[in-house]
Amino acid sequence: MQKILDDINELMAANTDRGKVADYIPQLACVDSNQFGITVVLADGQVFSAGSSAQLFSIQSISKVFTLTMALGKIGDALWSNVGREPSGDAFNSIVQLEHEHGKPRNPFINAGAIAVVDAIMMGHQPKETLAEIVQFVRYIANDSSISIDDKVARSEVETGHRNASLAHFMASFGRIKHLVDCVLGTYYHHCSIAMNCEQLAQAGMFLALDGMHQNSTNRVVSAQRARRINSLMLMCGHYDGSGEFAYRVGLPGKSGVGGGILAIAPGKASIAVWSPGLDSVGNSKLGTEALEILVQQTGWSIFGH
Ligand code: DON
DSSP states (O other), X not given: OHHHHHHHHHHHHXXXXXXXXXXXXXXXXXXXXXXXXXXXXXXXXXXXXXXXXXXXXXXXXXXXXXXXXXXXXXXXXXXXXTSOOSOOOSOTTOOHHHHHTTTOXXXXXXXXXXXXXXXXXXXXXXXXXXXXXXXXXXXXXXXXTTOEEOXXXXXXXXXXXXHHHHHHHHHHHTTOOOSOHHHHHHXXXXXXXXXXXXXXXXXXXXXXXXXXXXXXXXXBSSOHHHHHXXXXXXXXXXXXXXXXXXXXXXXXXXXXXXXXXXXXXXXXXXXXXXXXXXXXXXXXXXXXXXXXXXXXXXXXXXXXXX
């Protein structure tokens, strides 16, 4: 495994076509696109890394996997009355479908869906309390109490979040947002701004690779059925309008973020985190996807076979 990752790291370092760093959130535009990191945690707990795997980055939409997990824990299937489970085929911040579908977002991973998920988690709490709970949960699943929010990125998102504010108010007009829109949005921006490195992120994904079990303990994070269902949502919706392409090339449940990270799960086998800030045309890490494509070719880990 170490040799595979070292080879991938070398190939990625030589790759000059690195995509484009997200610039609609000013604080993300400052990140150097010449970086790449990867970590694989095997089901037995062995950890392998290459490149800048210890470098913190903004996990952005990858956080939506964790908030979805929390929302299902709090309100269970009631979540699905306000959020769908179908791929959108649209951009992550698109508003068009919402009007046709009466303010019900297609899935929990597009921005509108993730905003509705945060609203469900808040359940009468103040944004600060909800945020503390989200960070606490991520620290628990990653086994790492140092994980925290990058306030600079959060502020940058608040200042430029007109599109998300439109989505949230539009849903509120259909009675689908229960809390003050600004409080929901603030909580959403802050959980997107959690900073993690590949090592921490791969650890955080372990419960999805282990049928819902917490790594290093006999505790359960979620039931095996729930882990399977979250994985299936990641496969179908985790890369927005690039989800089909990601399934075709990589064939693993995965969730991308505009910070350039991707969390991919090989059920029963491994949890994988890759990071490279340059994005493709639909907002998914360009080198991250290429690296995962090579990794599954080398390991045969695609859920669709060799
Ligand atoms: O709301 C936003 O636009 C960002 N906080 C998250 C978007 C994102 O990561 C989409 N992922 N590819």
